[in-house]
Amino acid sequence: EVQLVESGGGVVRPGGSLRLSCAASGFTFDDYGMSWVRQAPGKGLEWVSGINWNGGSTGYADSVKGRFTISRDNAKNSLYLQMNSLRAEDTALYHCASSGAEWELALWGQGTLVTVSS
Amino acid sequence: QSVLTQPPSASGTPGQRVTISCSGSSSNIGSNTVNWYQQLPGTAPKLLIYSNNQRPSGVPDRFSGSKSGTSASLAISGLQSEDEADYYCAAWDDSLNGGVFGGGTKLTVL
Numbered sequence: 001e002v003q004l005v006e007s008g009g010g011v012v013r014p015g016g017s018l019r020l021s022c023a024a025s026g027f028t029f030d031d032y033g034m035s036w037v038r039q040a041p042g043k044g045l046e047w048v049s050g051i052n053w054n055g056g057s058t059g060y061a062d063s064v065k066g067r068f069t070i071s072r073d074n075a076k077n078s079l080y081l082q083m084n085s086l087r088a089e090d091t092a093l094y095h096c097a098s099s100g101a102e103w104e105l106a107l108w109g110q111g112t113l114v115t116v117s118s
Numbered sequence: 119q120s121v122l123t124q125p126p127s128a129s130g131t132p133g134q135r136v137t138i139s140c141s142g143s144s145s146n147i148g149s150n151t152v153n154w155y156q157q158l159p160g161t162a163p164k165l166l167i168y169s170n171n172q173r174p175s176g177v178p179d180r181f182s183g184s185k186s187g188t189s190a191s192l193a194i195s196g197l198q199s200e201d202e203a204d205y206y207c208a209a210w211d212d213s214l215n216g217g218v219f220g221g222g223t224k225l226t227v228l
Contacts, residue, residue, distance in 0.1 A: 035217065037163075044120065045155070045163065045206050047217035059216050095162055102151045103210045103217055104168035111162060 002026035002107060004096050009112030016086050020112055022079040022096030027107070030054065030074040033099035036081050038092035039111070046092075049081060050099060064090075086116045121146060122207050124220035131228045135195040138223045140207030142188050146218055150210040152190040154183055157204040157222075166205070167192060194225075202227045 008020040022034070036048040049060045049070040058070050069082040079096050093113050097105035123141040130136040140152065154167035165174050167183035170190065182193045190209075194201055207220040 037217075044204075044222040045157075045208075045219045047208075047219065050217065061216055062214070100168070102153070102169050103208075104151075104153045104165055105155070105163070105208075106165050106168070106174065108162040108164070 004098070004107055004109035006094065006096055006109045006112035009094065009114045011115045011117060012086055013118050014087060014116055016116070017082070017084045018086065018114060020081040020083065020094055020096075020114070022081075022109055024077045024079070024098075027098075029077040034070075034072060034079045035097050035099050035103075035105060036070065036079075036094055037097055037105070037108075038090075038094045038114075040089075040092040043092075048094070051079070083114070086114075088116050090114060091116050120221040121211060121214070121218035122209065122220035124205075124207060124223045126221065127224050127226065129226040129228055130194075130197045132197055132199065134197045135193060136197060136225065137194075138192045138205055138207075138225070140190045140192070140220050142190075142209060142218075144188060145213035146188075146209040146211040147185065147190055148188040149212050152183065152185050153208045154181075154192045155206045155208065157206065159203070163206065197227055199227050201225060 033052045035050040051070045067085045071080045093111040095111040098107040151169045155163040156166045157163045170185040171183045204222045211218045
């Protein structure tokens with residue numbers, strides 16, 4: 001089955017860190033760029049970060065630049081998001097998604113919830 | 119404040135045709151293709167339209183997309199109750215060097 005499954009979310013205090021993972025299956029993972037997209041409770045979608053097929057090119061939203069790091073391990077069919085210096089405004093459901101040539105996000109995971117609270 | 123501007127809500131009755139607009143700028147819609155996503159309540163977003171007007175396999179032809187200049191629109195014809203969802207436009211932004219979404223439009227089928 002073609003799918004993406006996120007994990008690693010949880011409750012963390014402001015200033016803390018979390019590492020999210022996204023496991024891909026059912027397709028050739030290293031054929032695709034990947035993105036993280038988040039959705040705060042009751043809010044819209046926000047692109048967080050993206051990475052190309054071999055990890056050689058990455059990008060970040062201004063809101064997370066310098067705090068978050070995206071990476072991938074094609075041997076393990078996995079995508080990661082290291083989140084440091086977390087803030088209350090980072091509270092959201094984090095989805096990973098596969099990116100096509102026109103940045104179309106064709107496959108989405110169900111998301112993992114990150115809550116930043118003291 | 120989202121980079122792409124969508125109306126917060128839209129509505130229609132079953133069988134009607136509704137359109138949802140998406141306004142951007144020269145650095146996003148004006149330079150790159152537009153994608154549309156449908157998010158049903160409690161589920162992950164689903165790609166509905168890509169490359170301005172292409173439908174992925176399995177998306178009914180009731181859904182169509184178009185783009186002109188720095189604006190785009192999503193049209194839904196023959197509206198059905200199961201179309202009640204949030205709809206988002208998205209595009210790459212060359213100035214931000216990142217992806218941008220519209221704020222989303224909540225479609226209500228009356």
